[in-house]
Amino acid sequence: MKGTTTSVVDRLVSQRAWISIVLGLFVGAKSSNAFIFDFATGGPWVRVSDDLSLIAWIVWFAIVLLFALFGSGLLRSAAVRQRLNDESTMAHWQEAIRTGFWAMMAGGVLCVIASYETALTARGAVQVMVSLGVGITLLRFGQLERLALKG
Amino acid sequence: MDAVGDQVDRMTRRRARIATAMGILFISTQGFRIANDQMTETIMRRPVDYVQFFASTFWLLMLLVFILFGGGLWRSKSVRSMFNDEGTEENRRRSMVAGFWAMMAGSALCYAITFYEPVQAREAIHVIITIGVGATLLRFGALERRALRA
Numbered sequence: 001m002k003g004t005t006t007s008v009v010d011r012l013v014s015q016r017a018w019i020s021i022v023l024g025l026f027v028g029a030k031s032s033n034a035f036i037f038d039f040a041t042g043g044p045w046v047r048v049s050d051d052l053s054l055i056a057w058i059v060w061f062a063i064v065l066l067f068a069l070f071g072s073g074l075l076r077s078a079a080v081r082q083r084l085n086d087e088s089t090m091a092h093w094q095e096a097i098r099t100g101f102w103a104m105m106a107g108g109v110l111c112v113i114a115s116y117e118t119a120l121t122a123r124g125a126v127q128v129m130v131s132l133g134v135g136i137t138l139l140r141f142g143q144l145e146r147l148a149l150k151g
Numbered sequence: 152m153d154a155v156g157d158q159v160d161r162m163t164r165r166r167a168r169i170a171t172a173m174g175i176l177f178i179s180t181q182g183f184r185i186a187n188d189q190m191t192e193t194i195m196r197r198p199v200d201y202v203q204f205f206a207s208t209f210w211l212l213m214l215l216v217f218i219l220f221g222g223g224l225w226r227s228k229s230v231r232s233m234f235n236d237e238g239t240e241e242n243r244r245r246s247m248v249a250g251f252w253a254m255m256a257g258s259a260l261c262y263a264i265t266f267y268e269p270v271q272a273r274e275a276i277h278v279i280i281t282i283g284v285g286a287t288l289l290r291f292g293a294l295e296r297r298a299l300r301a
Binding site: 094098104125126 | 215244245247248250251254255258261262265270271272273274275276279280283287
């Protein structure tokens with residue numbers, strides 16, 4: 001029984017680390033795409049309609065929220081959940097969020113500089129900052145979890 | 152307690168007070184500035200606007216250095232290691248987590264406001280960073296004071 005729980009937890013931790021990295025790359029790329037595209041073409045910041053942009057944001061938010069909920073083993077037994085979210089995982093979350101904090105700050109500086117070069121809207125700036133913050137947090141969390149699994 | 156211990160204790164108490172005071176001061180002054188800029192629609196017309204901009208940027212940088220290192224940079228190595236011990240590092244991490252969530256809330260707020268009234272990109276960034284830095288400092292001050300009481 002104990003062996004089964006351990007193997008389930010190991011599998012879930014490994015999956016969570018990979019999903020975190022993939023999600024982090026997607027969310028982070030969302031902001032960098034906008035930068036590269038706009039600087040290369042000199043076009044307006046937001047090309048899609050506001051409604052579409054809003055829907056895309058809600059979808060992204062839902063995906064990250066689902067990851068946060070199910071990555072913590074929401075539908076699993078208390079024993080699995082407890083082992084899935086042990087002290088080291090909590091420390092990894094804290095460390096990842098700390099990195100995300102600085103990423104958001106850097107994103108803010110980047111947006112201020114970009115606003116002198118291109119027509120940057122408030123929504124565009126918020127999207128870049130949040131994408132960078134969430135993306136880098138997820139990437140760092142995935143990296144720390146994978147390091148812990150290897151170590 | 153020895154002389155170094157006394158010194159570190161004094162410095163830690165002062166840091167906790169300064170962090171809280173700086174957090175309140177930063178949020179209130181920057182909040183006032185943002186509101187004032189909105190009312191007067193200031194866009195860097197007068198030399199004093201540039202002075203204000205660079206002063207705010209310098210202040211922000213100093214606060215970020217404070218969050219990153221926690222002070223004591225010019226002290227001896229032994230004082231610095233006692234000043235920034237494991238407990239302080241933990242408090243700093245926790246305060247940055249609070250700052251991160253505060254910035255997320257600030258971002259959501261700015262995003263929502265854009266549907267009701269025009270907001271400039273730099274204004275939104277200013278609001279988000281002010282909320283983030285202010286919340287981090289306030290949380291750090293509260294955690295340090297709680298640790299000193301215990």
